[in-house]
Amino acid sequence: MGSHGTPEKMTAQSAGPLTGVAEVPGDKSISHRALILGALCVGETRISGLLEGQDVLDTARAMAAFGAGVTRHGPGDWSVDGVGVGGFAEPEDVIDCGNSGTGVRLIMGAMATCPISATFTGDASLRSRPMGRVTDPLALFGARAVGRAGGRLPMTIVGAEDPVPVDYATPVASAQVKSAVLLAGLNAPGRTVVTERVATRDHTERMLRGFGAEVAVEEVASGHRITLTGRPELKPQVIAVPRDPSSAAFPVCAALIVPGSDVLVPNIGLNPTRAGLFTTLQEMGADLSFENEREEGGEPVADLRARFSPDMKGIAVPPERAASMIDEYPILSVVAAFAEGATVMAGVHELRVKESDRIDAMATGLRACGVTVDETEDSFTVHGQGAGGVPGGAICAARLDHRIAMSFLICGMAAKRPVSVDDAGPIATSFPIFVPLMTGLGAVLTRDNG
Known part of the structure; x- marks a missing residue:
C-alpha cells in the first residue's frame, strides 16, 4: 500500500521496445549484511551503493x-560505527522490520547470543510468516x-546469558536460517557448525571472512558444511555493494519478452549462489551476454546485456537450482508464459512461505x-503461449508482495x-526506483488511485 495506507493500482501496457541502461x-542481501556486520565491529564501516529500499532502511x-x-x-x-561482537545494547522500543524476512531473521540471530531482550514485529505480511525455522536453532x-x-510475530527474543556453540543441520534450504545461526555463533565460544544439504547464497560467509572472522567451508557426505570460530574481533571494512541480481531480473526479463528490446544492466552481482535465473534463461534460449566480468569486494560482477x-x-x-x-x-x-511449451518449476515449496504464497499468487x-x-x-x-501470445487484460492481486x-x-x-x-x-x-527505471527504458506504467 501507499504511504497513506491506500492501495496504489498500477497498469502496464505494451508500448514498443525497451532500450538503454x-x-x-x-x-x-549484501546491504542487510553490511549494516549488521558493520554494527558488530569496533570502529567505522563505510558502505557505498547501499540499497535504500524500505527493507534495508528498517x-x-x-x-x-x-x-x-x-x-x-x-x-x-552510509557509515556504521559498531559496538563489537556481543556488544548490542537492549533496544528501548519494539524493532519493526516492516516487510523484510531477511532483516528480522538475521537480526534475531545477531542478538540471540547477547544478554538482552528485544521484541520484533513487522507489517501484515511479515507477521504471517513462520519464525520457528530460526527460533528453533537459536534456542x-x-x-x-x-x-x-x-511462531509468528510479534515475538520477543531473550538472548542467551551463557551461549554455547551449536552444530546444526538446516531442515530447509534457507540462507536466512544459515545466516541467523552463523551470526548467533559469532558471540558463542568455540566453533559453530551449519550443514545444509544444498548450498544456499553465501554472502554471509564471504562477508564474515572479509570482516576478519574465521570461516571454513567444505563439502561432506551430508552436504555443505560451514564452520565458524566464535568470538572474533571483527575489523571495520569499506564495502561497495554490487547491483542486485534479483532486481536486475525485472528489466532483463522484460527485455527478453518485449519485441525489439536491448537493455544493459551494469555492475550486476553474479555470485554463483544467486545466478540460477540467468543460467535458466540461457537454457531456454534467451539472448543474454556478460561483458566486463570482474571481481569487486569478494563478489563476482559483470555488465549484463539482454x-x-x-x-x-x-x-x-x-530442482537443485531452486536455492x-x-x-x-x-x-x-512470466517469461515462461511467453516461451513455447511447458516450463516446469519443481522443488520450490519455499515459495509457499515467502511474502505471500508465490506459487498460488502467480498461478492465479x-x-x-x-x-x-x-x-x-x-x-x-506454466504452459507457454509463445512470443506475444499472452492475452493479458487482467487485474492481478499483488498480495502485499513486491515481486508479485x-x-x-x-x-x-x-x-x-494491459x-x-x-x-x-x-x-x-x-526496488524503490522500479517505475522511473522501467519508464526510462520505454515502458508505459500508469497509476490509478481511483
Missing part, C-alpha cells in the same frame, strides 16, 4: 536501536522466543491473463492487453 539498485534503524552509530552521508553512502544457543501462535528473444522454449528447471534463484521464480513464470494471476498453469504443493508448470507486483507489471509490457496490479505500493520495499 538499467541502473538497478544495490544488492539487498535494518539500519534496527542497528541504531541496538546501539550502533548509523549515518547516511548521501545517496547510497540451541540458549536463547528463548515468545511469540504468537505458530535482448528480445522470440524463440525461447520451455524447460524443466532442475540459487528462489526469489526469481515469479518473474521466470497468470490464469487470469489467459495462461494455463498447473500447480502442486512444491511445484508449478513487479512480475505482473512486466507481463503487461508484452501482453496483448495488465494491472491492485497495489504497487509494496514495490518500494526492495
